[in-house]
Amino acid sequence: MATSTSSVYVSVIEDVINKVREEFMNSGPGEDVLKELQGTWEAKMMQAGVVNTPIERAVASKPTPGSAITPVHDLNVPYEGTEEYETPTAEILFPPTPLQTPIQTPLPGTGDNLYNIPTGGSDFSASANESGSSNGGSNTELKAGRPSPYMQPPSPWMNHRPPLDVNIAYVEGRDEVDRGTSHQPPTQDFFQMNSGKRKREDLASQYPAGGFIPQQDGAGDAAPEVFEIEVSGGSTSIGGRACSEMVTCAMRSTPKIPQLDGPIPDPYDDALSTPNIYNYQGTFNEDYNVANTPTPNDLPVSTPAPVVQNDVGDDDDDEPPLNENDDDDLDDVDQGEEVNTHHLVLAQFDKVTRTKSRWKCTLKDGIMRINNKDILFNKATGEFDF
Amino acid sequence: MYDYIRLEGPPSSTSTRAPNFCAHKAREEPTFTERTFHNTNPKISYSVASNPSKNMATFELYRRSTIGMCLTETLDEMVQNGTLSPELAIQVLVQFDKSMTEALETQVKSKVSIKGHLHTYRFCDNVWTFILQDALFKNEDSQENVGRVKIVACDSKLLTQ
Numbered sequence: 001m002a003t004s005t006s007s008v009y010v011s012v013i014e015d016v017i018n019k020v021r022e023e024f025m026n027s028g029p030g031e032d033v034l035k036e037l038q039g040t041w042e043a044k045m046m047q048a049g050v051v052n053t054p055i056e057r058a059v060a061s062k063p064t065p066g067s068a069i070t071p072v073h074d075l076n077v078p079y080e081g082t083e084e085y086e087t088p089t090a091e092i093l094f095p096p097t098p099l100q101t102p103i104q105t106p107l108p109g110t111g112d113n114l115y116n117i118p119t120g121g122s123d124f125s126a127s128a129n130e131s132g133s134s135n136g137g138s139n140t141e142l143k144a145g146r147p148s149p150y151m152q153p154p155s156p157w158m159n160h161r162p163p164l165d166v167n168i169a170y171v172e173g174r175d176e177v178d179r180g181t182s183h184q185p186p187t188q189d190f191f192q193m194n195s196g197k198r199k200r201e202d203l204a205s206q207y208p209a210g211g212f213i214p215q216q217d218g219a220g221d222a223a224p225e226v227f228e229i230e231v232s233g234g235s236t237s238i239g240g241r242a243c244s245e246m247v248t249c250a251m252r253s254t255p256k257i258p259q260l261d262g263p264i265p266d267p268y269d270d271a272l273s274t275p276n277i278y279n280y281q282g283t284f285n286e287d288y289n290v291a292n293t294p295t296p297n298d299l300p301v302s303t304p305a306p307v308v309q310n311d312v313g314d315d316d317d318d319e320p321p322l323n324e325n326d327d328d329d330l331d332d333v334d335q336g337e338e339v340n341t342h343h344l345v346l347a348q349f350d351k352v353t354r355t356k357s358r359w360k361c362t363l364k365d366g367i368m369r370i371n372n373k374d375i376l377f378n379k380a381t382g383e384f385d386f
Numbered sequence: 387m388y389d390y391i392r393l394e395g396p397p398s399s400t401s402t403r404a405p406n407f408c409a410h411k412a413r414e415e416p417t418f419t420e421r422t423f424h425n426t427n428p429k430i431s432y433s434v435a436s437n438p439s440k441n442m443a444t445f446e447l448y449r450r451s452t453i454g455m456c457l458t459e460t461l462d463e464m465v466q467n468g469t470l471s472p473e474l475a476i477q478v479l480v481q482f483d484k485s486m487t488e489a490l491e492t493q494v495k496s497k498v499s500i501k502g503h504l505h506t507y508r509f510c511d512n513v514w515t516f517i518l519q520d521a522l523f524k525n526e527d528s529q530e531n532v533g534r535v536k537i538v539a540c541d542s543k544l545l546t547q
Contacts (some may be wrong), residue, residue: 008493009453010513015485016457020478033469037478044456174448297389343535344523345500346447348542349514359504363539365490367451370500370530371522374452376490377498377525382537384518 005374013041050374327342344369347380359384444483445540457482487545499524502535512541536540 017038024034281312347366352359363380448454461478464470502521508514516537523530 004494006494008489011493012453012482012485012489015489016478016481019485020474020481022487023474023477029470029474036469037464040463042459044459045453048452048456049454050452052394160473175526201530314397342452343532345535345537345539347537347539348445348545350507350541350542352539359507359516361516361539363500363537364488364542365494366498367448367453367486367490368530369452369522370535373496373530375496375525375530376494376522377496378490378494380500381500382500382502382516384500384502384516386504386507 005376006050009045009051009374010374013038013045049372343371345380347377354386357386359386430509444487445545446479446483447540448483448486449479449536450538451486454486455483497523502532502536505534512544514539 017034021031021034024030042051345363345366345368347363350362350364352361353362359382361382361384363382364376364378366380368375368377393520418545451460457479459476461470465472465475500521501516502518504516505519506517508516514537516539518535518537519533521532521535523532523535
């Protein structure tokens with residue numbers, strides 16, 4: 001009986017596979033996917049105890065290449081790819097900044113500058129006046145001097161750049177232009193700087209909507225505001241040139257600061273890629289969100305993807321266990337709804353009649369699942385008392 | 387969502403409903419096991435799958451059987467993995483409906499008698515549903531006693547029309 005059921009099932013599987021093969025070959029998935037389907041199907045049938053051992057031989061060869069290899073590769077490849085993409089971006093962003101560890105330190109410095117400016121406006125206005133009186137050089141000195149008292153590592157790094165800034169604004173422009181992708185004469189630098197400033201302002205407005213940009217944004221938003229304040233102070237005290245120089249200095253410092261800020265969002269990506277660290281820095285992210293509006297955009301953008309990856313990754317790792325769990329779930333459901341579903345007869349009825357409380361029915365082409373055994377029947381007669 | 391998983395329901399054509407397969411949606415949706423166990427009415431589909439010349443109606447009824455559940459699970463996994471398109475998964479299931487029906491007609495010759503106390507009967511959408519208590523299944527080889535069993539039967543005339 002069981003053997004006949006098993007043989008019928010096997011013939012059904014083969015029949016389905018053979019008749020669907022043409023579709024698989026034509027529509028794209030191909031023979032391998034079809035074999036995977038057959039292998040997994042047969043493996044599940046064996047797990048359910050419905051198909052006998054002789055099929056195992058055929059099954060054993062097919063499912064291993066199909067179910068084991070292909071899903072693992074398919075699932076792992078994208079994850080590795082994404083992780084690789086995430087980590088390199090972080091690493092790529094690190095190199096432009098000379099030191100990785102000081103990266104975190106300069107940010108508090110910049111942050112302090114940003115926050116001190118609105119609060120301690122008097123100090124900053126004084127510094128702006130001084131810078132205005134002594135041209136751009138003093139301004140750069142001030143900039144260099146600010147971070148140094150906060151932390152040692154940022155001060156040397158900041159000092160490296162200021163000397164370049166201390167030189168004539170034209171030289172600075174050349175250096176920066178050379179550093180940047182565009183080569184243009186120094187006179188145009190001023191126009192560029194202005195245009196660049198406008199662009200950054202525009203970007204600043206666009207940042208909240210943008211996904212990846214906000215990382216640059218965090219610095220970009222805050223920095224321009226700060227330096228605009230400086231420029232305003234300088235313009236009141238001195239004049240157009242000072243203004244332009246201030247703008248140039250400000251603009252040069254802004255692109256550098258975002259680099260400083262850039263590395264810090266990167267740890268988020270790293271943390272997101274690795275769930276353990278993510279928990280640790282999750283709180284850190286929250287604090288950051290409160291501080292800067294653009295960062296929240298980073299978080300929603302970055303968080304969902306890793307979550308999905310983690311889920312699917314778990315699926316990968318636990319694939320064989322998952323099947324077992326599915327069976328357990330089925331058993332649980334059966335136990336929970338044992339009343340209705342544990343024993344089931346699926347069939348077609350030819351006739352159902354009733355005489356008073358006595359029911360008679362004739363069924364055909366049925367599949368019965370009774371006492372964990374599958375029984376097939378061609379015809380069945382039922383006599384029930386209601 | 388998973389139209390091909392929907393084993394039961396009023397007679398309708400599977401092709402009329404556009405399947406909506408989405409891996410991320412699948413996680414939010416209840417698993418097909420939950421669906422199938424809560425549904426009660428087998429579905430009849432008149433769809434034409436891989437062989438248009440053979441315009442034959444099929445029951446989705448047998449998808450609830452062990453072999454059908456195993457196939458549905460497999461297709462579900464493969465669709466979620468992205469290795470299989472939902473449309474093709476539906477085609478496979480429709481082919482299974484045909485093959486299973488055909489196999490039962492041609493390969494199975496056994497007869498069974500069922501006796502028991504009828505606890506519940508229901509006739510809806512051309513589908514009879516009986517819930518028996520203390521049922522006795524007899525067949526040539528053996529007999530099985532079951533405290534409670536559910537019988538779901540579609541109208542055989544729907545296939546011969």
